[in-house]
Amino acid sequence: MTNIKDLAKMAGVSVSTVSRVLNNYPFVKEEKRMAVLKAIKDSNYQKNINAVHLSKGKTQMIGVVLPFSDYPYFALLLKGISKQAYKYNYKLLLFQTDYMESREIEALKMLKQKQIDALIICSRTCNWSTIEEHLLFGPIVLCENVNKKLVSTTFVNHYKIFYDALEYLYHKGHQRIGYCIGRKSGASSVKRNSAYRDFINQYNLPDNHDYIFDDCLEIDDGEKVVQYIKKMDTPPTALLVTNDQAAAGILTACQKAKISIPDELAIIGFNNEPISKIMNITTIEIPLEKIGNNLFLQALSGEISNQEIAVNLIERGTV
Amino acid sequence: MTNIKDLAKMAGVSVSTVSRVLNNYPFVKEEKRMAVLKAIKDSNYQKNINAVHLSKGKTQMIGVVLPFSDYPYFALLLKGISKQAYKYNYKLLLFQTDYMESREIEALKMLKQKQIDALIICSRTCNWSTIEEHLLFGPIVLCENVNKKLVSTTFVNHYKIFYDALEYLYHKGHQRIGYCIGRKSGASSVKRNSAYRDFINQYNLPDNHDYIFDDCLEIDDGEKVVQYIKKMDTPPTALLVTNDQAAAGILTACQKAKISIPDELAIIGFNNEPISKIMNITTIEIPLEKIGNNLFLQALSGEISNQEIAVNLIERGTV
DNA sequence: ATTTGACTTGAAACGCGTTTCAAATTTTAC
DNA sequence: GTAAAATTTGAAACGCGTTTCAAGTCAAAT
Numbered sequence: 001m002t003n004i005k006d007l008a009k010m011a012g013v014s015v016s017t018v019s020r021v022l023n024n025y026p027f028v029k030e031e032k033r034m035a036v037l038k039a040i041k042d043s044n045y046q047k048n049i050n051a052v053h054l055s056k057g058k059t060q061m062i063g064v065v066l067p068f069s070d071y072p073y074f075a076l077l078l079k080g081i082s083k084q085a086y087k088y089n090y091k092l093l094l095f096q097t098d099y100m101e102s103r104e105i106e107a108l109k110m111l112k113q114k115q116i117d118a119l120i121i122c123s124r125t126c127n128w129s130t131i132e133e134h135l136l137f138g139p140i141v142l143c144e145n146v147n148k149k150l151v152s153t154t155f156v157n158h159y160k161i162f163y164d165a166l167e168y169l170y171h172k173g174h175q176r177i178g179y180c181i182g183r184k185s186g187a188s189s190v191k192r193n194s195a196y197r198d199f200i201n202q203y204n205l206p207d208n209h210d211y212i213f214d215d216c217l218e219i220d221d222g223e224k225v226v227q228y229i230k231k232m233d234t235p236p237t238a239l240l241v242t243n244d245q246a247a248a249g250i251l252t253a254c255q256k257a258k259i260s261i262p263d264e265l266a267i268i269g270f271n272n273e274p275i276s277k278i279m280n281i282t283t284i285e286i287p288l289e290k291i292g293n294n295l296f297l298q299a300l301s302g303e304i305s306n307q308e309i310a311v312n313l314i315e316r317g318t319v
Numbered sequence: 320m321t322n323i324k325d326l327a328k329m330a331g332v333s334v335s336t337v338s339r340v341l342n343n344y345p346f347v348k349e350e351k352r353m354a355v356l357k358a359i360k361d362s363n364y365q366k367n368i369n370a371v372h373l374s375k376g377k378t379q380m381i382g383v384v385l386p387f388s389d390y391p392y393f394a395l396l397l398k399g400i401s402k403q404a405y406k407y408n409y410k411l412l413l414f415q416t417d418y419m420e421s422r423e424i425e426a427l428k429m430l431k432q433k434q435i436d437a438l439i440i441c442s443r444t445c446n447w448s449t450i451e452e453h454l455l456f457g458p459i460v461l462c463e464n465v466n467k468k469l470v471s472t473t474f475v476n477h478y479k480i481f482y483d484a485l486e487y488l489y490h491k492g493h494q495r496i497g498y499c500i501g502r503k504s505g506a507s508s509v510k511r512n513s514a515y516r517d518f519i520n521q522y523n524l525p526d527n528h529d530y531i532f533d534d535c536l537e538i539d540d541g542e543k544v545v546q547y548i549k550k551m552d553t554p555p556t557a558l559l560v561t562n563d564q565a566a567a568g569i570l571t572a573c574q575k576a577k578i579s580i581p582d583e584l585a586i587i588g589f590n591n592e593p594i595s596k597i598m599n600i601t602t603i604e605i606p607l608e609k610i611g612n613n614l615f616l617q618a619l620s621g622e623i624s625n626q627e628i629a630v631n632l633i634e635r636g637t638v
Numbered sequence: 639a640t641t642t643g644a645c646t647t648g649a650a651a652c653g654c655g656t657t658t659c660a661a662a663t664t665t666t667a668c
Numbered sequence: 669g670t671a672a673a674a675t676t677t678g679a680a681a682c683g684c685g686t687t688t689c690a691a692g693t694c695a696a697a698t
Contacts, residue, residue, distance in 0.1 A: 003684055014648040019686060027645055049432040051684035053369040054653050070398050075389035082415040094411045096401040113368040219593045252597045274538045278571045322654055333678040346675055370654035373683050
């Protein structure tokens with residue numbers, strides 16, 4: 001493999017001059033530039049990018065941590081991140097964690113080792129102090145509202161959104177409202193839980209633990225929720241569901257179980273995933289692609305900012 | 320930042336010894352090993368991975384080229400690749416191309432520049448000679464059946480699968496069979512087209528171009544297919560659909576349009592995507608995760624092999 | 639004619655871990 | 669007790685592009 005030294009020899013110049021030509025710096029005599037260009041062509045030269053990375057201390061790579069790349073929520077987020085990455089000529093290093101903390105830590109380690117210039121964590125599993133320890137080594141961007149000034153974040157206000165959705169259902173006449181969440185310990189689940197708690201206190205509604213379904217994340221999970229509801233004496237009349245794919249699962253299971261939607265059970269999903277449109281599911285649109293865009297830009301700039309993104313209720317046929 | 324040289328000084332040994340300790344080589348006296356370990360701890364040392372990459376000429380990264388990460392087909396493929404990558408301690412560099420050739424070429428360039436050790440192309444856009452030119456620089460693995468001995472491939476036999484599916488429908492009594500494809504020029508579309516052509520010739524069926532729908536890739540695309548079918552005098556009685564999400568779109572549009580499934584229109588999807596299960600869509604399962612696994616393993620090994628993967632008809636409610 | 643500023647160029651240092659090779663030291667083996 | 673084998677260790681070369689700094693050239697300005 002030819003390297004820059006060989007080129008220099010071939011072109012009869014110094015390596016610095018070759019480097020200048022390679023990087024389009026001004027102040028190189030046209031005739032030498034030509035000689036270098038010729039050498040590059042003749043030798044089919046190709047930069048060893050690892051040498052560039054070492055030399056510059058930057059890699060033009062940004063890490064993306066997400067639990068699953070095959071969930072619409074994360075896929076859309078990733079899409080937004082990807083688009084910006086492409087625009088700014090950055091590459092993405094993907095860390096699919098399955099919510100395993102060890103893998104998240106591995107990603108943080110890559111930051112420490114300078115393999116990536118910044119890290120975007122779409123869904124955090126490790127604790128805050130672990131993040132904090134790694135802030136020294138490069139920008140870390142989160143997709144949640146942490147009340148720290150040390151990291152950039154782009155987030156939606158899960159508490160308020162959930163509370164508003166509950167009120168919306170309440171004003172539509174629902175008194176028995178249940179909800180589904182994914183991981184009980186997930187950041188957004190915690191917020192949603194406390195919104196629910198405050199809501200039922202505020203409106204003096206019974207605190208029925210049976211109305212809370214967790215581990216409801218995938219399309220398949222709808223079935224068991226509906227099975228459960230069918231057996232209840234006083235089932236909820238409305239359900240806020242983790243995301244649209246789970247809502248789609250529930251909707252389908254209801255159709256099979258002859259539960260009429262929205263008459264017997266109203267459903268609101270989240271994210272405005274593609275499936276919600278064709279299944280006509282009322283949903284709260286979280287502009288994930290936009291959030292993805294934002295996350296990337298924050299990672300790139302390195303300046304700390306915290307941006308809340310507004311959401312949008314899309315009224316369709318399930319309420 | 321401490322480097323290996325500093326460590327050597329701190330521990331009173333040579334850099335080689337430090338390197339040996341760092342990489343767990345044998346033949347280091349316990350007492351020196353301890354000294355180095357202490358230095359590492361004291362200095363909070365972290366390897367500069369870019370130096371490792373430069374030195375080794377390997378990066379433990381494998382590139383993955385795919386058009387969209389938010390389509391179930393590619394998301395599942397990616398999942399399979401990710402799992403193996405994690406297992407073998409490789410990182411994935413993601414190239415989301417939107418089917419733009421230039422981005423695919425960029426990925427190939429990364430191989431040339433040694434930024435990645437191998438490249439997996441899930442759906443190729445560039446022509447064969449471009450691939451060929453880059454084979455010098457590292458393994459390239461494809462997810463299609465090319466008849467060249469120079470690259471590894473894992474693929475399904477789209478021609479045969481499609482032909483078999485057409486025969487299956489024919490034996491169920493369908494004579495007017497249509498189909499949907501995604502990109503007309505896509506590798507699998509070409510195979511499917513020719514299977515269809517051969518099928519109608521074999522069975523002496525009319526060659527009705529109206530029965531072929533292209534650009535049918537997403538869930539949303541179902542609507543326009545159904546609109547079109549509704550206007551036809553002799554609509555197809557069965558449809559082979561690009562993938563399950565598109566099939567789901569068609570199914571839903573049919574429900575709205577009061578077209579009874581499968582009585583008026585039989586539908587077979589592809590891939591056994593999660594949505595097909597809950598919507599009870601008959602589908603041809605392509606074991607994408609398994610294919611993803613395979614692709615990674617081939618990329619890793621560097622040995623050339625070509626593996627055909629069997630598919631599986633899952634009979635559900637739409638035929 | 640001399641100063642000034644703009645333009646060119648190359649040597650050398652920098653980023654840093656890996657690996658080879660030769661030499662030194664210790665252990666086993668006979 | 670000595671030869672052979674095994675274990676330890678460090679110097680130096682290697683991978684390679686970037687960047688700084690000092691020096692040199694040339695044209696324009698005074």
